Amino acid sequence: MLIIGIAGGTGCGKTTVVNQIIDELPNEEVAVISQDSYYHDLSHLSIADRRKTNFDHPSAIDFKLLIEHLHELKAGKSILQPVYSFLECNRTDETVPTHPCKVMIVEGILILTNPEIRKMFDIKIYVHADSDERLIRRLKRDVTERGWDLDETISKYQTVLKPMHLQFIEPSKEYADIIIPNNKYNTVAVEIVKSIINEKLL
Numbered sequence: 484m485l486i487i488g489i490a491g492g493t494g495c496g497k498t499t500v501v502n503q504i505i506d507e508l509p510n511e512e513v514a515v516i517s518q519d520s521y522y523h524d525l526s527h528l529s530i531a532d533r534r535k536t537n538f539d540h541p542s543a544i545d546f547k548l549l550i551e552h553l554h555e556l557k558a559g560k561s562i563l564q565p566v567y568s569f570l571e572c573n574r575t576d577e578t579v580p581t582h583p584c585k586v587m588i589v590e591g592i593l594i595l596t597n598p599e600i601r602k603m604f605d606i607k608i609y610v611h612a613d614s615d616e617r618l619i620r621r622l623k624r625d626v627t628e629r630g631w632d633l634d635e636t637i638s639k640y641q642t643v644l645k646p647m648h649l650q651f652i653e654p655s656k657e658y659a660d661i662i663i664p665n666n667k668y669n670t671v672a673v674e675i676v677k678s679i680i681n682e683k684l685l
Contacts, residue, residue, distance in 0.1 A: 484557055485683045486603055489590040491610030492648045494620035496665035497590050500610050503673045512684055514584040518591020520565045521549045525573045533572035539647035541596045553603055556583045586680055595655035609659035
């Protein structure tokens with residue numbers, strides 16, 4: 484099993500890069516695990532208090548469960564991946580059965596901040612994008628897809644997202660094996676990753 488970690492700041496375009504990588508791979512050979520699915524259960528908090536949670540700090544992630552699930556997958560066992568609701572700011576009661584594949588992709592803003600999970604990645608990728616571009620993408624996503632207020636989103640970016648990016652996410656770039664600029668020139672980097680994966684699938 485080849486485990487690939489794909490990190491990068493909020494709105495950097497990780498999902499786009501993931502899709503570019505898996506686009507030509509057989510569905511049964513690759514699976515994706517999202518870090519967002521592993522936010523801690525906050526059912527004990529009101530939704531107002533949940534919205535105040537700093538989701539961009541490593542402590543917001545249940546890395547223990549994520550690592551446990553990756554070990555189970557490596558051992559050939561299936562897992563029940565949690566499902567997270569951005570509208571409710573919490574895990575739902577649903578789960579997604581995830582089966583072992585030759586290629587497992589783990590994506591999320593904080594996945595390279597954890598030493599134990601870094602050791603499990605065969606390839607570590609960091610997707611880089613301009614901070615202004617990331618802000619615009621985040622604003623569009625939070626307001627249109629997640630129902631957040633525009634002023635609230637801007638305030639959260641200034642007081643939480645940007646400081647957390649500078650403190651935790653940007654420094655994690657040093658652990659990456661490959662840094663992919665998320666623009667029209669990222670073709671070569673993506674092709675390199677694809678070729679490594681295809682060698683593994685042979």
